[in-house]
Amino acid sequence: MAMESSAVSAEAHDGHKGGHATVGTYVMIGVILTVITAVEVAVFYIPALSAIIVPLLLVLSATKFVIVVLFYMHLRYDSPVFSRVFFGPLFLALVVVIGLVLLFKFVPKINPY
Amino acid sequence: MQAQSVTAGTSHHPHPPTATGLDTWKLGFWIFLGSETLFFGSLISTYMVYKHESVRGPMPPEILNIPLTSISTFVLLMSSLAMVIALDMVQRNNRRGALWGIMAVVLLGSLFIGFQSYEFTHFYHEGLTLQTNMFGSTFFILTGFHGAHVTVGVIWLLILWMDAFRGRLGPNNALRLEIAGLYWHFVDIVWIAIFTLIYLLE
Numbered sequence: 001m002a003m004e005s006s007a008v009s010a011e012a013h014d015g016h017k018g019g020h021a022t023v024g025t026y027v028m029i030g031v032i033l034t035v036i037t038a039v040e041v042a043v044f045y046i047p048a049l050s051a052i053i054v055p056l057l058l059v060l061s062a063t064k065f066v067i068v069v070l071f072y073m074h075l076r077y078d079s080p081v082f083s084r085v086f087f088g089p090l091f092l093a094l095v096v097v098i099g100l101v102l103l104f105k106f107v108p109k110i111n112p113y
Numbered sequence: 114m115q116a117q118s119v120t121a122g123t124s125h126h127p128h129p130p131t132a133t134g135l136d137t138w139k140l141g142f143w144i145f146l147g148s149e150t151l152f153f154g155s156l157i158s159t160y161m162v163y164k165h166e167s168v169r170g171p172m173p174p175e176i177l178n179i180p181l182t183s184i185s186t187f188v189l190l191m192s193s194l195a196m197v198i199a200l201d202m203v204q205r206n207n208r209r210g211a212l213w214g215i216m217a218v219v220l221l222g223s224l225f226i227g228f229q230s231y232e233f234t235h236f237y238h239e240g241l242t243l244q245t246n247m248f249g250s251t252f253f254i255l256t257g258f259h260g261a262h263v264t265v266g267v268i269w270l271l272i273l274w275m276d277a278f279r280g281r282l283g284p285n286n287a288l289r290l291e292i293a294g295l296y297w298h299f300v301d302i303v304w305i306a307i308f309t310l311i312y313l314l315e
């Protein structure tokens with residue numbers, strides 16, 4: 001009984017959702033990442049899209065980022081604990097980047113001379 | 114009895130005897146990667162804040178080579194694909210496939226470093242150095258640190274390739290390659306951000 005209990009407990013603690021993607025899925029994801037990269041470069045060279053280039057490229061880039069993290073880094077299949085210890089600091093890093101860019105853009109520069 | 118069957122049924126993902134049930138090395142490495150996001154976040158924000166503060170050229174639009182960098186981005190993406198296939202081969206005990214996979218990552222990573230070395234040399238001849246202007250300082254620091262990370266990854270994978278060659282890397286210790294793979298994919302996602310923010314949104 002004790003052995004049975006510890007086995008169940010170990011399984012519950014593991015948090016592993018089980019299974020990994022197949023090689024076919026990995027190749028398909030590689031193709032998707034390549035296509036998104038090609039679209040990004042195409043967007044860069046199309047003048048008609050210059051008005052929306054910033055949000056468009058940010059969305060495309062974020063999509064690639066998430067795909068790699070979920071499938072190639074296996075966070076989709078792994079314990080949620082790994083997701084928390086990675087996405088927590090990532091969120092903080094995004095706040096730092098956005099905060100500093102906005103700060104230097106909108107706060108008037110102080111002339112030290 | 115049931116405990117034995119659970120262990121046997123999860124031979125690829127055995128439950129480590131820790132309080133969390135998670136492998137300590139893997140958890141620690143994810144925490145390290147979390148800290149790395151803050152490190153690169155700081156470098157990226159520094160670049161974005163100072164890139165237009167240069168008082169003399171060359172400026173980003175004059176010097177950045179988008180076609181060349183697009184190819185090197187594709188090379189790094191393909192190295193990530195090779196990495197997951199190599200890990201799959203090791204977990205399946207396919208030694209030949211693992212050797213080819215790891216070597217492919219090493220070669221593609223080395224090719225990426227070659228592209229970056231060419232870019233840095235070209236910029237130097239065009240008059241852009243660390244000391245030239247704010248753009249040069251922040252650009253070389255950011256991409257240089259990324260290149261250093263790629264170099265560390267290539268050396269790490271070469272060591273694992275030698276272990277695989279000697280038959281010391283298999284399903285029982287595939288976690289060693291999995292952690293190296295996490296590092297490699299992290300380097301890839303950092304480049305995904307750099308390619309968009311530094312090159313395409315110049």
